[in-house]
Amino acid sequence: MSEHILLTPGPTPLPPSVRAKMAEPILHHRTQEFAQVFQRVLAGMQQVFRTKSQTLMLTTSGTGAMESAVANLLSPGDRALVHSTGAFGNRFVKILKAYGIEPMVIFEEWGEAAQPQRLKALLNASPGFKVVFFQHTDTSTGVLNDIETLSRTVRENSDALVVVDTVSGLAAERFETDSWGVDVALTGSQKGLMNAPGLAFAAVSEKAWTACGTAKLPRFYLDWRTMRDSLPQKETPYTPAVSLVVAQAEALRLILKEGLDNVVNRTRELALYTRTEVTNRLGLRLFAKDPAHILTAAWLPEGADGDALLKNLLTEERISIANGQEKLKGKIIRIAHMGYISKSDVQAGLSALERRLKTLIGAVRSRS
Amino acid sequence: MSEHILLTPGPTPLPPSVRAKMAEPILHHRTQEFAQVFQRVLAGMQQVFRTKSQTLMLTTSGTGAMESAVANLLSPGDRALVHSTGAFGNRFVKILKAYGIEPMVIFEEWGEAAQPQRLKALLNASPGFKVVFFQHTDTSTGVLNDIETLSRTVRENSDALVVVDTVSGLAAERFETDSWGVDVALTGSQKGLMNAPGLAFAAVSEKAWTACGTAKLPRFYLDWRTMRDSLPQKETPYTPAVSLVVAQAEALRLILKEGLDNVVNRTRELALYTRTEVTNRLGLRLFAKDPAHILTAAWLPEGADGDALLKNLLTEERISIANGQEKLKGKIIRIAHMGYISKSDVQAGLSALERRLKTLIGAVRSRS
Numbered sequence: 001m002s003e004h005i006l007l008t009p010g011p012t013p014l015p016p017s018v019r020a021k022m023a024e025p026i027l028h029h030r031t032q033e034f035a036q037v038f039q040r041v042l043a044g045m046q047q048v049f050r051t052k053s054q055t056l057m058l059t060t061s062g063t064g065a066m067e068s069a070v071a072n073l074l075s076p077g078d079r080a081l082v083h084s085t086g087a088f089g090n091r092f093v094k095i096l097k098a099y100g101i102e103p104m105v106i107f108e109e110w111g112e113a114a115q116p117q118r119l120k121a122l123l124n125a126s127p128g129f130k131v132v133f134f135q136h137t138d139t140s141t142g143v144l145n146d147i148e149t150l151s152r153t154v155r156e157n158s159d160a161l162v163v164v165d166t167v168s169g170l171a172a173e174r175f176e177t178d179s180w181g182v183d184v185a186l187t188g189s190q191k192g193l194m195n196a197p198g199l200a201f202a203a204v205s206e207k208a209w210t211a212c213g214t215a216k217l218p219r220f221y222l223d224w225r226t227m228r229d230s231l232p233q234k235e236t237p238y239t240p241a242v243s244l245v246v247a248q249a250e251a252l253r254l255i256l257k258e259g260l261d262n263v264v265n266r267t268r269e270l271a272l273y274t275r276t277e278v279t280n281r282l283g284l285r286l287f288a289k290d291p292a293h294i295l296t297a298a299w300l301p302e303g304a305d306g307d308a309l310l311k312n313l314l315t316e317e318r319i320s321i322a323n324g325q326e327k328l329k330g331k332i333i334r335i336a337h338m339g340y341i342s343k344s345d346v347q348a349g350l351s352a353l354e355r356r357l358k359t360l361i362g363a364v365r366s367r368s
Numbered sequence: 369m370s371e372h373i374l375l376t377p378g379p380t381p382l383p384p385s386v387r388a389k390m391a392e393p394i395l396h397h398r399t400q401e402f403a404q405v406f407q408r409v410l411a412g413m414q415q416v417f418r419t420k421s422q423t424l425m426l427t428t429s430g431t432g433a434m435e436s437a438v439a440n441l442l443s444p445g446d447r448a449l450v451h452s453t454g455a456f457g458n459r460f461v462k463i464l465k466a467y468g469i470e471p472m473v474i475f476e477e478w479g480e481a482a483q484p485q486r487l488k489a490l491l492n493a494s495p496g497f498k499v500v501f502f503q504h505t506d507t508s509t510g511v512l513n514d515i516e517t518l519s520r521t522v523r524e525n526s527d528a529l530v531v532v533d534t535v536s537g538l539a540a541e542r543f544e545t546d547s548w549g550v551d552v553a554l555t556g557s558q559k560g561l562m563n564a565p566g567l568a569f570a571a572v573s574e575k576a577w578t579a580c581g582t583a584k585l586p587r588f589y590l591d592w593r594t595m596r597d598s599l600p601q602k603e604t605p606y607t608p609a610v611s612l613v614v615a616q617a618e619a620l621r622l623i624l625k626e627g628l629d630n631v632v633n634r635t636r637e638l639a640l641y642t643r644t645e646v647t648n649r650l651g652l653r654l655f656a657k658d659p660a661h662i663l664t665a666a667w668l669p670e671g672a673d674g675d676a677l678l679k680n681l682l683t684e685e686r687i688s689i690a691n692g693q694e695k696l697k698g699k700i701i702r703i704a705h706m707g708y709i710s711k712s713d714v715q716a717g718l719s720a721l722e723r724r725l726k727t728l729i730g731a732v733r734s735r736s
Contacts, residue, residue: 003393004393004395004396006393006394006396008396008398010607011394011395011396011397011607011610013393013394014394019390019391019392019393019394020391022387022390022391022611023387023388023390023391024387025371025372025374025381025382025387026374026379026380026381026382026387026564027379028372028374028376028379028688029379029565030376031682031688032683059427059428059429059432059565059566060427060428060432060589061427061589061606061607061608061609062606063589063605063606063607064427064428064589064606067588067589094588095588098586098587098591099586099588100586190607196394196609196610196611196612197397197427197607197608197609197611198427198566198608198609198610198611198612217586218466218467218468218585218586220435220466220467221429221431221432221435221590223466237431238430238431238432239378239379239429239430239431239556239558239565240429240565240566241429241564241566241609241612242379242558242564242565242566243390243564243565243566243612244564244566244609244612314399314400315400320396320399
């Protein structure tokens, strides 16, 4: 069986040395040996987040990290704002509602970036937000948000904390936690970080720690305070996903050896190449007006059955390309080019798509 | 470097084929291929839990599963009872308090099993509990609780749900979810299940699902309802720890191929051997009055520095044996013999301990 080509926006393929680390005999999590690996991961994450703040590690998917920001920063009755640019912005809305907090939401059209002027107008019209939630990149649409400007807009117009989900953006797009004034940055292991899914990370500013100390929403497994209290012992409060931590240390070593700027540049080059090919060679229209470099989302031809196309691509050629989410299912495709995804992976995907689209367009035409 | 011998009660060592599975190229979690693996894991867990109820999978450690039972079954103002036999019973107390529920607690002396007559007396003296929480085995003390009798005692004296943490007991001690009337059984991947840490499982009865539907505590990532709603698509609501799921399928295959009864018998034989050796050869006094077969806990000689003993054993001989927890730290040792831990692993640990204890006892005597 040929190797599966993963062009999905997480999980992304793993470098061979990362996979090999996962197969090593398991370490006990209360040993000096594991403590050193854990410390390397937290220090590496500070470099990737570009922060001097404490970084925390969670044994959850990225959604667990998103929920941890809600549960650790807010109290019943607090006001929260979500500036949503897609399915993952809407996930923050759902989490807040699950905790009894009815957020205000700015919904942008899917495919459009968060507009700082809409944010500014709302912050001034409706003061008193405790937290504003953003996505760095929303994987559902492939849009890139200008977090630097959005974060400055929050700081200039309110006292709210800035929380950014960069689960799909980190180590692929430029991201600066400290110099952009981001209070809490959240990410997952399975995208730009080139690890298997199951770990998540948070960088937490001093201002956010103060809010955490007085927040009243219930939390235990996701409680940042117990994570911080275990750090002097170089431990996690509960058994972590040891094999994923060991693998993450190796993946971070690869990222930092290449250099974060080089990783971002490589991702951008692959994104520009893919966009050109999708437009010129495949003849598809790009979906996002403000596209990120993590993935290329494009409209399928009118009348094409996107679900069948992607399903057949996977079963017949073992190439995974992501479908649209929610209202875009079957209508757009999403080709990721972050993390360990290579140019040859993308080329294989594009060639297969080109062949299948020709047949598909022929079929659509002969039906009409 | 010689291989590390893990005699700790989780993570336990992994069979080579399980480790090899983790190193395979990663699957995307929205594919038929992953769906089949996921289905095999859930079906395998039904067999191991001995239940016809729906089993759920969480990407968390065992503590996340414990918290999920609290958050999914209770509402503010509900009454809960914890029958605690050690550190993990106390963890249920902490979780409940974090959610604003002040539980009643029956504390047994550490090392003693939960006494059904104390439970019965309290259930009758103080009616109206919504949930009663137990540990099958409490890893902090190596005690085995008689869940069959405790569960019957709850049913005969109240309408409360029976929740059992069998994180360290499952696939090592006999456990019968359905025939013992357990409403919710919880476990983790890294002990009897012979997988790396990072996954947890819950078996949820119809009565518990009814409670889940009306419970008002906030939950999102740990919400059992979204997990159940994703099952018809053979999916998880959020990205699962794919590599751990693939490894779990392999570990379950090994367990079911050996036969669950044979696994339990093998664990018991190794436990009996270890207890005899610890008592007769090492001259130590067993800690638990009602010992489980998952691990042997024993008192160190008076005046011995247990912290140093175990630290040196690890750094000099690469053998991990667990220390006591909380008030027992430095005073007891805990030798696990569950999961993939072999008789030769245990023998290596016992021999090393024997040598070191002789020196230690000599030193203690010459000081006094």
